[in-house]
Amino acid sequence: MAVDEGDARAGGLPTIAGVTADLDTTPEATVTGPTSLPVRPELAGLEPYGAPQIDVPVALNVNENPYAPSEQVVADVAAAVADAARGLNRYPDRDFEALRADLAAYLLAESGVGLGAEQLWAANGSNEVMLHLLQAFGGPGRTALSFAPTYSMYPEYARDTSTAWVAGRREEDFSLDPDVARATIAEHAPSVVLLASPNNPTGTALPTATILAVLDAAAQVPGGCVVVVDEAYGEFRRRGTPSALELLADHPHLAVSRTMSKAFGLAGARVGYLAASRELVDTLRVVRLPYHLSAVTQAVARAALAHSAELMAQVGALRDERDALVVWLRARGLQVADSDANFVLFGLFEDRHAVWQGLLDRGVLIREVGPPGWLRVSVGTPRETEAFKDALVEVAGL
């Protein structure tokens, strides 16, 4: 299954007033549950999540960093793995203390926010971090809440932890109205609120005032409520857009999730992490499986983190590429959602599937995702972006 992100699926889960994006219709094995298998009823008939993994010349569908690690990074990762291999007869550091310290140092450099290593947590992708959060703070009789359209994995974490799922709504322009957010939280009294910022699939970053409104409403939920700001695309935010990391010091019920899969260009390594109060992190330690982060994973992540300065320069180039793509699409009369991420949601197309297919026929794979009529393209190398533009001009007759 792909290291992916993306489309929303209804998944048989209750939603309210949500914008339900398209179904991923990839033909995959379905959990049909022959009568001899006691499949959980909520899993019956479901397909595994994932974007189509198609071998194409230009893959701009899962928001990866288009640049492979440099030869220097490859050499350092290989050396670190060799070193780790010498100790593979032993279990790894269960608390991955060195990695947590490295992640804290990285966040200080990236966002200017100083955190203690004990405030960091990591797992096999931020997807697993999120699952830990739901295992610790969700569960039967509890509710997780987000605002659609948003990341379609959220309802799956809820389902897998037997947490009820509620999708509130974003506005037409994909922003989140603080008053709507407050009212929705007051109505449903969730124990977990998930906010993607920048949001997937729209690219929308939330202003600090909105996050503060959510934190305030969450603090009033009887029994408590954890607010998770998913900053998987945080490094791509435009200049002047703050990170929710800045709010950690005053909000012990806030967790800010990050990943090495996107800006860091390490999707294949599966490393995600979060920053939060020590108390919150210590709760996650209770639900994680023992030794969940392998010695190899820890070594790879640390070796890559040592090159973060080089990476940040590359992120700057991708941001510029994104901004230029937004301008180009708008100049051709298309609607484009403002993006603080490394992808762009654009439209509107009467038959978006035909456009998606036309691009694929020309070797360019993008993502059919988001509200009806919209398509999402990841920012690639300049050459990949050119290929995308050329194909789109042909297919959409721009």
Ligand SMILES: *Cc1c(COP(=O)(O)O)cnc(C)c1O
């Ligand atoms: C890609 C993505 C993630 C990161 O997933 P990993 O498991 O870290 O690869 C998390 N949240 C959103 C919204 C994403 O799009």
